[in-house]
Amino acid sequence: xxxxxxxxxxxxxxxxxxxxxxxxxxxxxxxxxxxxxxxxxxxxxxxxxxxxxxxxxxxxxxxxxxxxxxxxxxxxxxxxxxxxxxxxxxxxxxxxxxxxxxxxxxxxxxxxxxxxxxxxxxxxxxxxxxxxxxxxxxxxxxxxxxxxxxxxxxxxxxxxxxxxxxxxxxxxxxxxxxxxxxxxxxxxxxxxxxxxxxxxxxxxxxxxxxxxxxxxxxxxxxxxxxxxxxxxxxxxxxxxxxxxxxxxxxxxxxxxxxxxxxxxxxxxxxxxxxxxxxxxxxxxxxxxxxxxxxxxxxxxxxxxxxxxxxxxxxxxxxxxxxxxxxxxxxxxxxxxxxxxxxxxxxxxxxxxxxxxxxxxxxxxxxxxxxxxxxxxxxxxxxxxxxxxxxxxxxxxxxxxxxxxxxxxxxxxxxxxx
Amino acid sequence: xxxxxxxxxxxxxxxxxxxxxxxxxxxxxxxxxxxxxxxxxxxxxxxxxxxxxxxxxxxxxxxx
Numbered sequence: 001x002x003x004x005x006x007x008x009x010x011x012x013x014x015x016x017x018x019x020x021x022x023x024x025x026x027x028x029x030x031x032x033x034x035x036x037x038x039x040x041x042x043x044x045x046x047x048x049x050x051x052x053x054x055x056x057x058x059x060x061x062x063x064x065x066x067x068x069x070x071x072x073x074x075x076x077x078x079x080x081x082x083x084x085x086x087x088x089x090x091x092x093x094x095x096x097x098x099x100x101x102x103x104x105x106x107x108x109x110x111x112x113x114x115x116x117x118x119x120x121x122x123x124x125x126x127x128x129x130x131x132x133x134x135x136x137x138x139x140x141x142x143x144x145x146x147x148x149x150x151x152x153x154x155x156x157x158x159x160x161x162x163x164x165x166x167x168x169x170x171x172x173x174x175x176x177x178x179x180x181x182x183x184x185x186x187x188x189x190x191x192x193x194x195x196x197x198x199x200x201x202x203x204x205x206x207x208x209x210x211x212x213x214x215x216x217x218x219x220x221x222x223x224x225x226x227x228x229x230x231x232x233x234x235x236x237x238x239x240x241x242x243x244x245x246x247x248x249x250x251x252x253x254x255x256x257x258x259x260x261x262x263x264x265x266x267x268x269x270x271x272x273x274x275x276x277x278x279x280x281x282x283x284x285x286x287x288x289x290x291x292x293x294x295x296x297x298x299x300x301x302x303x304x305x306x307x308x309x310x311x312x313x314x315x316x317x318x319x320x321x322x323x324x325x326x327x328x329x330x331x332x333x334x335x336x337x338x339x340x341x342x343x344x345x346x347x348x349x350x351x352x353x354x355x356x357x358x359x360x361x362x363x364x365x366x367x368x369x370x371x372x373x374x375x376x377x378x379x380x381x382x383x384x385x386x387x388x389x390x391x392x393x394x395x396x397x398x399x400x401x402x403x404x405x406x407x408x409x410x411x412x413x414x415x416x417x
Numbered sequence: 418x419x420x421x422x423x424x425x426x427x428x429x430x431x432x433x434x435x436x437x438x439x440x441x442x443x444x445x446x447x448x449x450x451x452x453x454x455x456x457x458x459x460x461x462x463x464x465x466x467x468x469x470x471x472x473x474x475x476x477x478x479x480x481x
Binding site: 060064117121122123126288289292350351352353354358359360361362364368369372 | 428429430431432435436443445447463466469470472473474
């Protein structure tokens with residue numbers, strides 16, 4: 001927008017809006033209630049870290065804002081550091097630099113996104129479905145007879161790691177090693193970091209070491225796999241060595257840990273709906289919609305962040321370049337304007353796919369087709385193999401989460417007939 | 418109304434297929450297929466949902 005258009009318009013900071021504090025007691029004890037209270041008064045709230053947008057229409061529109069005018073929020077801002085020194089450690093700085101490859105200048109993002117997008121086309125993903133079922137059946141066989149399991153460790157951590165290892169061409173015997181690190185690296189997104197810092201840094205160091213070693217091996221002996229194809233692009237001058245490493249890291253994290261957490265939240269919610277668990281066993285075709293509905297209730301990235309690249313006018317309000325905008329997918333997903341009885345779990349909800357758990361717009365989850373297929377293939381197999389599923393214990397990592405993390409989900413079940 | 422998909426924007430994320438399966442289909446293509454570009458009035462609401470829900474805003478609904 002040109003300067004003249006901006007004259008006389010109120011700035012978003014000057015608007016009368018409700019106040020929300022991510023670290024305050026209300027938000028900490030019940031973030032959805034805090035967002036609901038804000039939404040009843042306005043489309044956004046002020047927080048000490050930047051505006052928080054809470055309606056479905058506005059979150060969707062701002063996520064889908066034209067790429068040239070809106071960039072992804074810088075990762076350090078998204079983490080809402082209460083103290084900058086939390087991020088000032090060499091492993092964390094390395095990790096943030098790798099993540100910024102996907103978040104940085106949008107021309108770079110578009111180029112790297114294009115390099116990876118062919119991995120996740122629907123026809124390609126469909127080709128991996130038999131492998132997904134095979135991995136799921138194998139894992140579930142390991143504990144189905146035991147009558148109980150710790151779902152995060154026994155299944156959710158290993159299933160996407162094995163599937164992704166096949167897709168990007170990592171040796172199966174290395175899955176236990178790298179999945180320990182890639183399954184823990186999301187601890188870097190927990191605030192305050194203090195209590196989990198050691199585990200987070202160990203995960204970064206471990207995964208960086210693994211990826212560096214993998215790149216060296218592929219350099220010596222190229223194969224028909226993703227890292228080798230990146231190295232070919234590096235030789236052709238289309239990718240830098242830093243990008244090869246960063247992309248490898250970010251893909252392993254995004255392809256593994258997000259699905260691990262999302263699937264854990266899905267199964268946790270399903271322990272409260274034995275009728276749907278039974279239906280999933282008998283009618284696997286409902287699984288896709290069930291996944292959307294579960295992600296609607298429990299999006300693991302509750303507030304994706306964006307920052308205008310230039311001054312913009314939105315809803316007649318001036319938003320200055322660089323203003324951190326927290327776009328609450330979690331609140332949007334419970335907006336009664338779009339979802340009738342939003343707090344109710346309805347496996348047949350006709351518009352469940354309007355949930356914003358994968359984000360929207362230019363940064364829409366690159367692996368959404370894959371993640372959705374993995375969860376939709378796994379749930380019916382789990383429901384068939386673990387009948388009469390019951391919750392024993394569920395634990396989330398405490399603190400404020402840019403990405404939510406299931407720590408433990410202990411469940412009991414009967415033996416399949 | 419007439420329904421169009423912008424092939425330059427469509428990323429085959431398949432959200433429209435979930436919201437309006439009578440109108441959109443994915444069949445191993447790089448762009449979603451519009452099965453019925455002049456959908457009957459009873460499908461209007463779900464087509465509008467698909468357009469609003471498309472992550473890349475690739476679905477266009479035009480009068481006429």
